[in-house]
Amino acid sequence: MAVGKLLYAQSGGVTAVINTTAAAVIDTARKHGVKVYAARNGILGALREDLIDTSKESAAAIRALAWTPGGAFGSCRYKLKSIEENRAQYARLIDVLRAHDIRWFLYNGGNDSADTAHKISQVGKALGYEIACIGVPKTVDNDLAVTDCCPGFGSVAKYTALSVLEASLDVASMYESSTKVFILEVMGRHAGWIAAAAGLAGNGPDDAPHLILFPEITFDEDAFLARVKATVERVGYCVVVASEGLKNAEGRFLAEAGTRDAFGHAQLGGVAPALAALVKAKLGYKYHWALPDYLQRSARHAASKTDHDQAWAVGKAAVEYALAGENAVMPVIVRTSDAPYRWKIAPAPLAKIANHEKKLPPSFIRRDGYGITAAARRYLAPLIRGEAAPPYGADGLPKYVRLKNAAVAKKLPEYRVADR
């Protein structure tokens, strides 16, 4: 029987499979006789000593958790400052860990979280409290360094390719007398991974998506319009996938370029409507546009099996690494073969992952800038393979679980998180 407890926290934007990782963490720890606490609302809960006792959840609830989107314990957008800037905050974290005999801290997130986990392990050592910190990868943006891909990305990639495929069939049916240009806006403010995944919806020269607009490529209005026109004249219609992070030559986000709403307020968000209006004004084509926003990252019903399996595997490995005495590492996905697709989990130092951002390689973007290459397909294709649909209830909706999230009794004085 291991001594001490394990603390698990979710960080940043949630995904369709972050709870799959959570379920794997809890399931694996239970098999090793280790009690798991979860921080409510991520690192904020750890700072506030707002902890959840996951041992109050049934085995059935934890099984269902593996198929439930969102972040079951709450997540947050909160980046700890550097140790130099706010040493007291790190000291508070160590106080909370010590008060509850927490010996292992698993932080499930992206670059920032890897950095935080790394720092906590260092501070613990400096303050005489041994805490093993394991980063657990998660992000729809797929921008984590070292790991071949990130749990969460495969499912949003599948949802995006699937949505483009389906909507394109709709447009193909109607373009003769209706919509000629359809624009789908996808997430990815800094890197075009999700936009690239849309390319899996088709592979022929006339297959949708006909144009992908990557954040890596400066938006050129004239060239874009010429492409749309040529596509409509050749194919009859044009399906465009645009990354929310698209920028013009002045470096401004198209989505923030001064749109005014019905109430006269400056409006954020919406590359798709901006492009649609441009197409209408300059080319006169009837358009439709879609912006799935959170729907894309919470679409557990359309999750990829590869993604589900990897999300589970990193959770399981994180606990095994922790209990084996590893520290300041992250279980990453190592691709050992493209065809057949094979992968394994291996530990990588958090120091190599923290604060790095993996960009879409230039070799993944077609020379003309509007599509993906064969290399991109080789990389992306296995990530959307297989279906991992949740069990459905008699009501026709997935059986998503709501946990009890029973609070652990506090032992320390109240702490207010400043600088929010």
Add this chain to the structure above:
Amino acid sequence: MAVGKLLYAQSGGVTAVINTTAAAVIDTARKHGVKVYAARNGILGALREDLIDTSKESAAAIRALAWTPGGAFGSCRYKLKSIEENRAQYARLIDVLRAHDIRWFLYNGGNDSADTAHKISQVGKALGYEIACIGVPKTVDNDLAVTDCCPGFGSVAKYTALSVLEASLDVASMYESSTKVFILEVMGRHAGWIAAAAGLAGNGPDDAPHLILFPEITFDEDAFLARVKATVERVGYCVVVASEGLKNAEGRFLAEAGTRDAFGHAQLGGVAPALAALVKAKLGYKYHWALPDYLQRSARHAASKTDHDQAWAVGKAAVEYALAGENAVMPVIVRTSDAPYRWKIAPAPLAKIANHEKKLPPSFIRRDGYGITAAARRYLAPLIRGEAAPPYGADGLPKYVRLKNAAVAKKLPEYRVADR
């Protein structure tokens, strides 16, 4: 062996299951030894003598068609004028039907299509050409009269409830430090059926969606803001479902109330961003919004089994009615029991369906105007039950079929469709 051929045409906006009806029509006709032609791009193809010989498609292709979204033969938005206004156009239709020995015409669409089918049967009689016209119901809007529900609606209803459920779990995980108000815009310009279906995502007082904005209820800015504020203060976050057809007290669509895009052009579409900006300006809450547009009506991957079964049943019945000598009728869905849900197909006169619009009953909208009643749940719940996911390929995407759509040789002089 029956004499003559059957012509099938798709009309108006396509759905996730209109091809299921098409597959049922072809499958049933084949079993009766009747050859099916399809009009390319709906009634436009019938006018232009642009016909497709479906006998060139394999049995496997027709089986796959039943699981493929979009309109496989092309659809159109084109309403024939009245007989008085354009008798020549009706005469042309009869010429085409006669030239190809078409004895049965099945028109798969909504109110307008029922009207067109009705008129063609009358004109045929007047011109001495016996043509049996059967309307086949289809519309995501669920606004057809007489039938209990419309094939196509159950699947968009399921997609909408599912999307609200999933996105709400996302918002629930993050609201403490991120998005507090999430707005989903759904289709339904004139009737709030799809918005109402979102209500199936939850049933408790604090369950999402917290507010549904129906096109039947005039938008009241102050009352809406007060509700959003109260919900955020009570629940922590607020999920709003807004119909695209929402109007203000002046009777203007909110989506068309003068939005200007980044390029300074007037912009159509977007109740969700307008509401989001209002919430931000007046209440200061962080928001996100989604507008799935065509994704909602082409989401075959999330289709309802009830809907799939009904789409098949109306196609099968339409052929059986035609071959049994019925004319100017539509197979409609008759609900015989709520619990257990039971339904049957029965013929209804097109004259009773043509040009009528079924509104959301006032008894389905909660007295406060922001939610659905128990009566609405009783009606809606069975329509989203059961899953009818398409078969998937090894690539992780549904195996949607593309038909050959082989053209039938023309026999008549060219005809140009005017007044487009």
